[in-house]
Amino acid sequence: MKSGPGFKEQLVAQALNEGFVSCRVCRPWDVPEVPERLEAFLQAGYHGQMGWMAERTHWRGDPAALWPEARSVIMLAESYTPEHDPIEVLGHRERGAISVYAQNKDYHDLVKKRLKRLARWLIAEGGGEVKVFVDTAPVPEKALGHAAGLGWQGKHTNLVSRDWGSWAFIGSVFTTLELPSDMAEVDHCGSCRECLDACPTDAFPAPYQLDARRCISYLTIEHKGPVDEDLRAKLGNRIYGCDDCLAACPWNKFAVAASDLRYAARDDLKAPALAELAALDDAAFRAKFSGSPIKRIGRDRFVRNVLYAIGNSGAQGLKPVAQGLAEDADPTVVDAACWAVKQLS
Template sequence: MTWRARARDLGFSAIGIAPVDRLGDAARRLRAFVDLGRHGSMAWMEETLDRRADPRVLWPEAKSAVVLAMNYGPDSDPLDNLARPNVGNISVYARHRDYHDVLKGRLKEVAGLIARDTCADVKVFVDTAPLMEKPLAALAGIGWQGKHTNLVSRDFGSWLFLGVILSAAELTPDEPASDRCGACRRCLDACPTGALPAPYQIDARRCISYLTIEHAGPVPEDLRPLMGNRIYGCDDCLAVCPWNKFASEAAEMKLRPRTDLEAPSLAALATLDDAAFRALFAGSPVKRIGRNRFVRNIAIAIGNSGDRSLVSALASLLDDRDEVVAEAAKWARSRLLGEGPSSERLPR
């Protein structure tokens, strides 16, 4: 069996090959992003910039990138929860098993077949190394980077997980994908916080995915009301893309949503201690941010709910041992009770 056929059998929805020496434009955009400070507190982006800009710095023997994509399309509109302020909205990609766990073993199997067929070394990556997966996927013909900077596919819309196998062999590359965004700007207009200042640009410091996942400190107060009930990630710019009309529900059962994570109660989530948090999110990417950051997000969502009955859910958080959680809870209580700005401030 060929490695391509086995990859299809393993559930990969799209496969493409890209040369590793043609990331010049993407590398320049990345450097501009970092130079403007738009990476926020993600210092690792600056520290790994050279490796991220050129896979050959990461691995000098690399000549080709095999990009494999797996569909994780939702079975309903991921924005439906935004009209239900008493529940939390978790990004579609995190409502099921951690995609790293789902993809990595399968990628290793495909990589072994590529090594067998080419007699060349390979390395496997699933969003765990400084590698520009989305530009490589565009070069490999999987899709194009839309105006929101995420990958868009003609066949699967916005919902693809990516894995990359670097090979020391010179494999025949596929044709790069063409940009098909046209004059559309739905993703830019949909961003709740204005994190997309221009087409093909993003300011992570205003992005809800960054604020709820990557950012460890207090969330800037001017952005909190704009977060609504988004407690882990944000799908707004992805979900409004017109190319989603071709998207389909994930075929891989491990990427089907857990029912308890589709619309979880904010009141229930506010009670989570560390042990309960770890138990609830075992096997989920949510677990990686830790209880404190997650509960901070819950407090902000409660503050945005407009539901005074949720004030009681904040009681255990007001004196939380984590000062960022406690400050967020106090802010939320003040907001629900109409008491004006919270009296306590933390450095941003």
């Protein structure tokens, strides 16, 4: 089996050739701070309805326990930097704002295929065994990314890099190979609080802490049922996710262009008309968002979000659209429709 510095250089070159913007290595046990942080997060109830975060905490808190045979973790970043200003759509209240990462193909599929190609190369050239992960397993990817030197966890809790900013997906390859480790990155946030001040819902109780129950990404994607009324107005026209804290980060001046054109925004998802989205039935929703991460939340939750945006639009012309959904089969949609009508009355 190969595992020396020369082989690692080949690995990095192969990763960059696959389209990743960065490739670094750490040990599975290089994140001893994670269990305490995870416990504090869960004890505060910051995970909201994401009950899965409280499951398998022995794995989520300790990557070495996830696969005890692993000796190295290869951390990889893949850029999805937008070509347009993701905040501009917030000023067009009759249109919906969709998070940049969800404006085209599902990144889970794209990143995982790239990780698997790199893993096959690793086995062929270096031997050993591998497991690949991207966002769906109990892996503390951001902490591992910090430990490997991909970047540091900023005050908004997301990974930030001096080389590629904030617009990147993170994936990992666990391997039984003993590869040379990289130095952990240091925090370069300094006194900056642009990301914290940009949050519309004050979802950060303190720097480096996130209360998901107030985060618009959580509320529009993970939260089931009606959103608390005191938060609905703060959603604005954000109908799937939120990019405000990421977009505010000054380090994005070093953002690297996405290498995969399948991350480029679809024209119909850059600033879609709320009236058209509200009219989607289940079949039309599935057809429109086939291959998109948006499909995962289902038509009812998505239309709920659209109705909140309609209620926040101030556009009287959208009132009949909301009224038309006041007798929808889904009670949460009905609640959102009635709220929107009330806001526009």
